[in-house]
Amino acid sequence: MAGRSQAVLCILLSSLAAFALVQAEDPYLFFTWNVTYGTISPMGVPQQVIMINNQFPGPNINSTSNNNLIVNVFNNLDEPLLFSWNGIQQRKNSWMEGMPGTNCPIPPGKNYTYHFQPKDQIGSYFYFPSTGFQKAAGGFGGLRTNSRLLIPVPYADPEDDYTVLIGDWYTKSHTALRKKLDAGKLLGRPDGVLMNGKTGKTGGKDDEPLFTLKQGKTYKIRICNVGIKTSLNFRIQGHSMKLVEMDGSHVVQNVYDSLDVHLGQCYAVLVTADQTPRDYYMVTSTRFTKYMLSATGIIRYVDASGAKLGGPPSSALPEAPVGWAWSLNQFRSYRWNLTASAARPNPQGSYHYGQINITRTIKILNTAGPVDGKLRYGINGVSHVDGETPLKLAEYFGVGEKVFKYNTIVDDPTDTKTIVAQPNVLNATFRDFIEIIFENTEKSIQSWHLDGYSFFPVAIETGKWSPEKRKNYNLLDAVSRHSIEVYPKSWAAIMLTFDNAGMWNLRTNLWERYYLGQQLYFSVLSPNYSLRDEYNIPDNAELCGLVKGMPMPKPYTP
Known part of the structure; x- marks a missing residue:
């Protein structure tokens, strides 16, 4: 009996250990997306848009740090499709980045399952289709990553959490x-x-609200600019906004009447329903343009039963700020919240960025000109x-030399008047700490995004950059983020550690320029070809x- 009891006990303990191991894995969230065309009239004119599960914009993804997100995408369009996850770092996993340089697109009539984690991340993000200028037709949606319950956030839980997607729009098809x-x-x-797929209208008495508020309660509102061309300003009639997070980082909680939200950026604010109960307008309008375009959406005060309180909103809309100097000063007011207990990007410790020596400086200059008689945009010529063949796949399968050359541009360009069209790839040394300078010689504003990383925007100033400008850098509490604006006739400096192996896209957020070539890829190779640095290619990867x-290469080992 004793032997039998011991055997049963061993089996029970083994089962419990296996159960604990399974339970220790981060939770899985499953999504099935049916991507189709649909005809709607977001601006009063019937047009073809890209819908996900018959929704425009697409469904919000509500996740928690380190969740395994499983998104099964069925492509029912008439052309190839890819989704990219704007701001999700894809640690060691550029296989899921969803850019043309890293992945083969999903063919029409086929499906593909993305599997990725917002590893050690919190915050407000969005997804979008990255091929064929499809972003101009929709297919975008919000992606939020909440802190795990055991990790406190630097503010009380809001009554509710809302996402506002703002962006410019064309009525012509993509x-x-x-x-x-x-x-x-x-x-x-x-x-x-x-704004969330609608223009809104001022003065309508029967307009439905985008969101409802209860008197005295505080709400989190996440604002993302998913447009393709224009910086926008966001404000709420009669209400101030306490900024708490941007691009995945908790920030010092300053209060603003309005926020400039540049292309590709996301902000989260707290808004308290402390005004006279009635309807109020949220307003977004274009910035840094000779024309003025705007959209509105209603927030409605309701009682405990959900019944409307008060009358319609006032037709007197709050005005947008004027000039880009105002926006630059707002940027300078942003500070990283260094005391917040939350997932921090760059887990190797590079958030102490002011104490790390720069090993490489790369200057990014715009290039524009004709190639074969047609306009193209570029970086450093x-x-x-x-x-x-996507660059990442060519490199991984050992045929990279047949597809592209490394280091097609120099770090410190002098001639950007001429332009050539070819794959643009820079070789980066794993774990190097680098500085990138974006220099804008034009009269219009720019916005840039880097996949795979959060970086530290340490300065934006007018004029041209020089090494002496480093004495003006913020080396303590610049907000860790993934997109940065560059004002006219100005420059911006960012710092980061290349600690995420993979092939990563650096691009303009002005989508017509992106489509016409203003982008490049950083190849960040693990010197050890180890699973500690990069995951193996997924079994379900599309090959093209x-x-x-071709047979699969030898897998990486621990």
């Missing part, structure tokens, strides 16, 4: 816009601005071209171009 760009022509001014049908 295929018509794409055809215009392929002919070497620019798109011109947008036709309007949307090279206009990026996507080929049939030169690597289609």
Whole structure:
């Protein structure tokens, strides 16, 4: 009996250990997306848009730090499709980045399952289609990552959590816009601005609210600019906003009447329903343009039963700020909340960025000019071209030399008047701490994004950059983020550690320029080819171009 009891006990303990091991894995969230065309009239004109599960914008993803997100995408469009997850770092996993340089697109009529984690991240993000100028047709949606319950956030839990997607909009289809760009022509001014897929209207008595508020309660509102061309200002009639997070980082909680939200950026604010109960307008409008376009959405005060309180909103809308100097001063007011207990990006410790020596400085200059008689945009004289074989796959399968060359641009360019079209790839040394300077010589504002990383924007100043400008850097509490604006005739400096192995896209957020080549890829290789640095290619990866049908390379080892 004793032997039998011991055997049963061993089996029980083994089962409990296995159960504990399974339970220790981060939770899984499953999503199934049916991506189709649909005809709606977001600006009063019927047009074709990209919908996800018959929704425009697409469904919000509500997740928690380190959750395993499983998104099964069925492509029912008539052209290839990729989704990218703007701001999600994809630690060691550029296989899921969803950019043309890293992944083969999902063919029409096929499906693909993304599996990724917002590893050690919190905050407000969004997703979008990254191929074929499809972003101009929709297919975007909010992606939020909440802190785990055991990790406190630096503010009380809000009554509710709302996402506001703002962006400029064209009434022509993305295929018509794409055809215009392929002919070497620019798109011109947008036709309007949307807020959660609608323009709204001022003075309507029966308008439905986007959100409802209860008197005295505080709400979190996440604002993301998902547009393709224009910086926007966001404000709420009669209410102030306490900024608590941007691009995945808790910030010092300053109060603002309005916020400039540049292309590709996300902000989270707390808003308290402390005004006279009635309807109020949220307003977004274009910035740094000769034209003024705007959209509105209603927030409604309701009682405990959900019944409307008070009357319609006032038609007197709050005005937007004027001039880009105001926006620059707002940027300078942002500070990282260094006392917040939360997931921090760059877990190797590079958040102590002011104490790390710079090993490389890369200057990014705009290039524009004709290639084969058609307008192209580039970086440092090279206009990026996507080929049939994604760069990451070509490199991984050992055929990179047939697809691209490394270091097609120099770090400190002097001649950017000429432009060539080819894949634009820079080789980066794993774990190097670098400085990137974005220098804007134009009269219009720019916005830049880097996949795979959060970086530290340590300065934005007018004029041209020089090494002496480093004495003005913020080396203590610059907000760790993934997108940065560069004002006209100005420069911006960022710092980061290349501690995330993979192939990562650096791009302009001005989508017509992106489509016409103003982007590059950083190849960050693990010197040890180890699973500690990078995951192996997924078994379900789409293969195309030169690597289609090739045997899988030898996998990385621990």
